[in-house]
Amino acid sequence: MINRQTSVLKALSDETRLRIMNVFITSGEALCVCEVVDALHLPQYQISKHLAILKNAGVIDVEKDGTWGYHYLITDDPLNKMLFSFLKKYLVGEVFDDDIKQLDLRLLLREEGRCVVGFVDEKELKTKIKDKVKNSQV
């Protein structure tokens, strides 16, 4: 009953969902739920729900790989293309930048481009990264 642009913008009218869009857009990666959870420091059930809303609005989709679910932007669509290139410039500021930093750290844990761990809290993340660096030097 309402037009597409309205329902898409409704889906984007929430800080958490904008933060999610931000990590997808600036990373350019397909991300699994646990990676988004760690980037945003929000509970898993919230991220899952918000991802479902974005999926419903037609801006992202999922591809399952075992228990992992890789979510990615639907870029083969003219309206979405406009939207994403707008958001890429528009979403600037502390919150958005912090999320990217966290995501970049978290992505260091990937192996061969794939997510291999669930959520890890802040300290655990740092420890794991140190271990990884150590091992790669050996």
Next chain:
Amino acid sequence: MINRQTSVLKALSDETRLRIMNVFITSGEALCVCEVVDALHLPQYQISKHLAILKNAGVIDVEKDGTWGYHYLITDDPLNKMLFSFLKKYLVGEVFDDDIKQLDLRLLLREEGRCVVGFVDEKELKTKIKDKVKNSQV
């Protein structure tokens, strides 16, 4: 408590408000409330309320001229500029196009670039336009 981009996109997450933004953006004019009312065919109190929300979000402002209130886009801001140029491309489709047609008709009633009548319904509008054309030919 929430960041600016979020509150702006919240303000845009409503079909009526997107339609309002559309008439501002594609017409490039400062419009008074009655002109927006006639373009969208919605009750005055709705338009007033929605304009207040957009004003609150920092995307439009008002300049009063007697009882008339001319609303206009706040374009001297980098984030707003991005937003408006995005919306200009993004807001396409029947609803949006129809509103523009209605607005164009309605703007024919202006005199020296100013609004000189309140709301007029569809038939009244057509009559008035015919009269105007007739008078201008004499």
Next chain:
DNA sequence: ATATTATATGCCAATTAGTGCATATTAGCA
């Protein structure tokens, strides 16, 4: 002063949306 016109706003009811928690689902693994 009073009436009229353009616009704003307060209040209510109805709907919708977000959070938190617990639990369901599904896949891999011992």
Next chain:
DNA sequence: TGCTAATATGCACTAATTGGCATATAATAT
């Protein structure tokens, strides 16, 4: 088969949003 890990979802609660109506405000005209 049973366990654990990754993700999804149902439910209850609260908060926010919207439309409709009536009325307020404020400027102009009579």
